[in-house]
Amino acid sequence: MSSDLNLPNGFARQAGSLFCEDTQVSDLAEQFGTPLYIYSQTAITDAFLTWKQAFGDARHLVCYAVKANSNIAILRLLASLGSGFDIVSGGELERVLTAGGDAAKVVFSGVGKSPAEIRRALEVGIRCFNVESSSELYLIEKIASERGDTARISIRINPDVDAKTHPYISTGLKENKFGVNAQQALELYRYAQGASHLQPVGVDCHIGSQLTEVAPFVESVQHLRDLVLQLRKSGINIEHIDIGGGLGIQYSDEAIPSPSELISAVRAELDPLDAELMIEPGRSIVGNAGALLTKVLVEKAGDTKYFAVVDAAMNDLLRPALYSAWQNIVEVSVTQGSEKNTYDIVGPVCETGDFLGKERSLSAREGDLLAVMGAGAYSFSMASNYNTRPRAAEILVHGSHTHIIRQRETLSSLWQDEQIPEALL
Numbered sequence: 162m163s164s165d166l167n168l169p170n171g172f173a174r175q176a177g178s179l180f181c182e183d184t185q186v187s188d189l190a191e192q193f194g195t196p197l198y199i200y201s202q203t204a205i206t207d208a209f210l211t212w213k214q215a216f217g218d219a220r221h222l223v224c225y226a227v228k229a230n231s232n233i234a235i236l237r238l239l240a241s242l243g244s245g246f247d248i249v250s251g252g253e254l255e256r257v258l259t260a261g262g263d264a265a266k267v268v269f270s271g272v273g274k275s276p277a278e279i280r281r282a283l284e285v286g287i288r289c290f291n292v293e294s295s296s297e298l299y300l301i302e303k304i305a306s307e308r309g310d311t312a313r314i315s316i317r318i319n320p321d322v323d324a325k326t327h328p329y330i331s332t333g334l335k336e337n338k339f340g341v342n343a344q345q346a347l348e349l350y351r352y353a354q355g356a357s358h359l360q361p362v363g364v365d366c367h368i369g370s371q372l373t374e375v376a377p378f379v380e381s382v383q384h385l386r387d388l389v390l391q392l393r394k395s396g397i398n399i400e401h402i403d404i405g406g407g408l409g410i411q412y413s414d415e416a417i418p419s420p421s422e423l424i425s426a427v428r429a430e431l432d433p434l435d436a437e438l439m440i441e442p443g444r445s446i447v448g449n450a451g452a453l454l455t456k457v458l459v460e461k462a463g464d465t466k467y468f469a470v471v472d473a474a475m476n477d478l479l480r481p482a483l484y485s486a487w488q489n490i491v492e493v494s495v496t497q498g499s500e501k502n503t504y505d506i507v508g509p510v511c512e513t514g515d516f517l518g519k520e521r522s523l524s525a526r527e528g529d530l531l532a533v534m535g536a537g538a539y540s541f542s543m544a545s546n547y548n549t550r551p552r553a554a555e556i557l558v559h560g561s562h563t564h565i566i567r568q569r570e571t572l573s574s575l576w577q578d579e580q581i582p583e584a585l586l
């Protein structure tokens with residue numbers, strides 16, 4: 162398979178050169194250096210609008226999952242398109258606010274919210290807490306009561322559905338730490354209904370990430386539907402149903418259902434309830450809109466294979482090391498007749514797990530540029546400074562315009578918050 166077969170929206174090859182929108186990718190590497198994250202603004206916009214259109218005439222709110230890529234320029238772009246936000250920390254909340262996002266469109270997920278995070282979310286008036294345990298519900302009630310406030314809440318249901326994805330990103334099985342079962346949820350809703358500082362407004366779930374089938378979504382949505390019917394029977398008015406995120410993207414040749422296929426199947430189950438539908442997509446909005454550019458530092462013939470050692474590493478892109486994830490790697494410039502070889506593409510970090518791709522057929526001479534595709538989601542947002550490597554710059558491309566949306570970190574900034582005890586001076 163030519164590695165170019167699946168170039169996603171926003172990327173194309175012309176006369177051998179890789180382009181992001183109307184911008185030649187090799188120019189970006191030259192201007193800003195490598196490793197470098199680049200994102201297509203058009204691809205992000207298209208992906209978001211595809212979700213909106215998928216809902217047709219159904220009342221809905223798309224809440225972008227900030228953890229996928231939390232750069233404030235990307236949050237701003239999505240806010241300007243009307244997006245809501247799914248957050249999992251006080252830090253993500255402040256990013257959304259800094260980017261000009263609307264607090265009234267924020268849902269707050271996560272199994273461990275701190276009192277300070279809950280207080281701040283109440284203070285700015287978020288749309289809803291997605292509550293994951295009884296302790297959390299009581300804590301929210303206590304803080305809301307101290308503030309003389311009412312917290313809008315939804316209980317996250319763990320429907321015990323197999324999302325058929327990598328075990329580390331599967332969240333809807335009963336052995337996972339997320340959500341509560343339907344029986345417990347019912348009790349918590351009854352409690353909340355009688356509590357003067359809590360207002361139950363929705364139900365939610367999220368069964369995992371990089372899902373490639375509609376069936377597990379439908380199964381979990383059926384559980385939500387049954388619960389909503391029961392709740393309404395007991396006089397608890399549920400206004401919205403949040404089905405979580407998780408729709409996968411094509412990294413290689415997987416067949417992925419479209420947002421409209423997914424939403425049609427969901428609407429078939431939920432339309433009779435006449436509730437507002439909410440969804441929390443992350444990866445499917447930004448994943449294929451981004452690429453990580455890297456330069457080959459060293460070509461090395463091992464005893465059994467060839468290595469191309471590149472200047473990006475597991476600290477820049479953890480997914481291959483953490484989940485054995487496969488992401489397409491392409492040459493930035495293809496020259497006629499250049500010889501291909503089979504390489505493991507590895508980084509300079511001192512760990513054998515530091516690879517970006519294995520057994521890739523590429524032309525990867527020293528000094529050549531490569532692009533790791535599908536790097537818009539869970540890539541920069543999971544980057545670290547391991548091996549004292551500054552995190553890469555991020556560039557937003559729009560047509561032939563380019564904007565630095567995050568500067569490359571400087572070395573001295575990496576230890577600026579560290580201190581040597583006086584006794585050692």
Ligand code: LLP
Pocket residue numbers: 226229247270271330367369370371405406407408441442443444445480484538539
């Ligand atoms: N809502 C909740 C409550 C979540 O936990 C997540 C993702 C999402 C929405 C968004 O899911 P998405 O639409 O992006 O699949 N680091 C992993 C993915 C972790 C996903 C965690 N939760 C990876 O690189 O594959």
